[in-house]
Amino acid sequence: MGPERKSHILSKKEKEIAAYHEAGHALVYSSIPGTEPVRKISIISRGMAGGYTLQVPSEENRMRTKTQFMAEIAGLLGGYCAERLIFGEMTTGASNDLARASELARRLVKEYGMSPLGPIVFGDTNEMVFLGREISEQRNYSEKVAAEIDKEVEQVIKSAEKTASEIVKRRKSLLEKITKTLIEKETIEREEFEKIIGKKQPSIYKE
Amino acid sequence: MGPERKSHILSKKEKEIAAYHEAGHALVYSSIPGTEPVRKISIISRGMAGGYTLQVPSEENRMRTKTQFMAEIAGLLGGYCAERLIFGEMTTGASNDLARASELARRLVKEYGMSPLGPIVFGDTNEMVFLGREISEQRNYSEKVAAEIDKEVEQVIKSAEKTASEIVKRRKSLLEKITKTLIEKETIEREEFEKIIGKKQPSIYKE
Amino acid sequence: MGPERKSHILSKKEKEIAAYHEAGHALVYSSIPGTEPVRKISIISRGMAGGYTLQVPSEENRMRTKTQFMAEIAGLLGGYCAERLIFGEMTTGASNDLARASELARRLVKEYGMSPLGPIVFGDTNEMVFLGREISEQRNYSEKVAAEIDKEVEQVIKSAEKTASEIVKRRKSLLEKITKTLIEKETIEREEFEKIIGKKQPSIYKE
């Protein structure tokens, strides 16, 4: 993100899209256990992004489960799903989220062994060293397995999409409430957010 | 584009082709909602291009929809479709447009998740760093998925082609009118264009 | 081409093959509308080439049609077809023509969208920049599409081959006439050529 820009540069329409988008993120995150609390939502643009949703920073955590990853990916798709629900289609504003979601999904399948393919790590790990630097990678698996990996990645994304989709649909009125407040105030802090959604968000790490 | 060249260097035939081509662009753009207004059409060559059609510049816009992209792609194919309608075949003058249309179509499918393949990002993103620079990319998806991507890209282009085709066919008389004026005057500004097509072009961003 | 070499270095047999070859080019070019007039044919070797056929130089032309390309490709295959007709097989003297014909055919299909595959551009365009230079290209289409492209390229070449083949066969006596004159005089200028073929060659650009 870059420095804040006055939001009047966003056209009214864009402001509305950005608000639903961020509200979508926040709503999905706060609806699924296993994600850190939302602490701030804003549609004041920073650099490239039209807005942002911040969660409480994780402690340095070496142990994440597939459940947590799926929640994360669903949250990332929250903006995309909200746009689709309200406007009938998505905008390129969601493409960065999609990229991160896809990357996470691929890691989940290829590096963490968290798919039906089992506890095997698939890497592009035959790295060559050239003048002390890596210059080339080569898959260490066949085209056949590459297709299986693609299928599992698709499953992960579709499952997370379904989760996020159902949440924004089922809790549409909450979505509208958060959006309305965002458009008015441009920024919502954690306390106010918890008032809107009507509950406190527990940290997953304080037990 | 380069500096203007006197149009008498274009042979009479080429001038005619260029005029229909640019008229095709302008006609398609102005017939589909979701594109910025045409503000100038010209067949005075600049550098490589035989002519050009300029739209009102977009504001810095982070949020484009698939509908807008399809309109853009259809507009890009407007020159090609006009040439084919009038002359029975296309010329290489359209190849730059085709390249841009194909590139946009590929981005739409691979980076923006705007195809039936869903909200997955397909990248050539396993980039290696070499002496601080990237030197190699490798697909992060299988041959099977590559074929699916190709199919969706083909769908996008065919759909846009159909749109543009129907417009130039259905509105052929308008096409002729714009072309005739272009051949006479060589340049048409926005106001005159709107007179010819008989309506004002709304900006998609002023609401 | 390099400096002229005295033709007595070509053996009598080679001289005959070269003459039929160039005559084949000239005959096909002048038999198909859409190509520039032949202005000079010679079997005085230059550098690597055993002879050459020169056409009137095109004006700087940004707009070529598929019809014109097919004519060009057929012309390029004229030498090969003449050799085959007269001698029963081709010689390596035609291989440069074949390379150029294949290159043109591939461009026609991949870059100009002039095949049944439609207005899609297939590129090896994911170029990487390394130290300011490109070092790698990667197809941006699947193996499946690569096979479809190959098929269309084959169609283009076969179609052009058929055209050129039929011309040299059907007009064999003209072929013999041109060849006989070439062997005698070693060079034929445009005027004399038009006398032999019995008609003037119109420029495609002077209208």
Added chain:
Amino acid sequence: MGPERKSHILSKKEKEIAAYHEAGHALVYSSIPGTEPVRKISIISRGMAGGYTLQVPSEENRMRTKTQFMAEIAGLLGGYCAERLIFGEMTTGASNDLARASELARRLVKEYGMSPLGPIVFGDTNEMVFLGREISEQRNYSEKVAAEIDKEVEQVIKSAEKTASEIVKRRKSLLEKITKTLIEKETIEREEFEKIIGKKQPSIYKE
């Protein structure tokens, strides 16, 4: 591993997961003949790792059998299996073990000829030398064989997984005992470990 960190930085939950994880390793290693004795288990974090299980260092040994490798791989999967048994799913804390297990499995199949594919070595051995360094490798086998290799690697991992899985399930009470002690004491030396499991661990090399 890095310097020790005070374990109170691990949350109570993470400490529990780490304890079961290391106990899993230790239990599997000590249950299968062909592995060196466990000499120390700890959940005091070092650098990235949440804990560690140390075996008696092998003597420099040039001769390892498939049986020994399978035992090693099963041991590596011991942590993953324990997490799954107790918590229902794995954490990313096991991903390093999975990477090592996969690497070993691939070497077993490709370099040591220890699979049904037989005594053939499959390499990425067509290395090119560039400025005295290797810069590129190319498989020296076909895509078909790559798929066969993948299948055998999968077999190895699945077999080892089954072994480790059954051990932690069958000997669950032992697993709990080791874990409980680890949580209390944070470190268990060899002698105490052998007390818990009720037997001495023979070295495979002292005969």
Added chain:
Amino acid sequence: MGPERKSHILSKKEKEIAAYHEAGHALVYSSIPGTEPVRKISIISRGMAGGYTLQVPSEENRMRTKTQFMAEIAGLLGGYCAERLIFGEMTTGASNDLARASELARRLVKEYGMSPLGPIVFGDTNEMVFLGREISEQRNYSEKVAAEIDKEVEQVIKSAEKTASEIVKRRKSLLEKITKTLIEKETIEREEFEKIIGKKQPSIYKE
């Protein structure tokens, strides 16, 4: 080739193999029209080669036919066929000939359009420039076409093999005669060779 080595370094057995090998070359070359006359055969080793068969040097010839190439390839396989006929199997002494034959066969199919695939050139011609040098090539055809090319290359080699095979078998007594002389004299010049085979060898270029 390198400087001559005294042939007594070749064991008696090797000398015999080398003699049959060179005799095979010479016999096939002189039995097929379309090849230049054999002017010298020797089993005095030079560098790596166990012997050599020299033909009259071609004049600078830009026009070679498929017939001539097939004769050349058959000639190259003459040594291999002789070894197989007499000894039941080939030796590595023939591997350089095989490499040259294969290379020629591939050029014939891919560059000269002299196969049933037709007058299409298949190249590895998408060369990239790196620091002014080419660093990478990429096939400009699909895997499907690669398989078709392989099939045609195989056809060319098999056909040439058949030709050479039949010659050495049918003319075995001549083969023996040439070999016997070679073993005795170590070198045979053109005149003596023509005496042995009982005819003069016409140059293909003196007409």
Added chain:
Amino acid sequence: MGPERKSHILSKKEKEIAAYHEAGHALVYSSIPGTEPVRKISIISRGMAGGYTLQVPSEENRMRTKTQFMAEIAGLLGGYCAERLIFGEMTTGASNDLARASELARRLVKEYGMSPLGPIVFGDTNEMVFLGREISEQRNYSEKVAAEIDKEVEQVIKSAEKTASEIVKRRKSLLEKITKTLIEKETIEREEFEKIIGKKQPSIYKE
């Protein structure tokens, strides 16, 4: 190999494995005609190797047959087969032999034309030159042919494995005798070896 190490560093078990391994090599070599005589066997480790079997050095020989290669490959697999026969499985001590055997098998099929695929050379010979060095290779054959090559390589290895296997099984008592002596004396010279196997080994080159 590196400097000799005192064998007491090898454990008693490893010493036994190494002895059977080297005995296996020696037994197979000496049982098949077409290989040079064994002149020394030792289980005194040198560097990485647990032992070694030396043959009489070949004279510089340009002419090797498939028969000789198959004998060589079988000999290389002799250690592996002995380990399997006696201990039920192989150790990593054989992996270097396997690598050399595979390499030889691939050369036999791809470079020497000594397989049912015929006298065709398959190369990774489209080498590019970069700053005077080669930097990249590309197969000059299709994936389909790559699979055929793999099949033939497999055939070669399996055939050699069968040969070596039957020898060590059929002549097991000899294997035991050689091993016993090796364990006692650590080194066996040619003369003693010929006493054990009961015959002299003829050189293949002294005729």
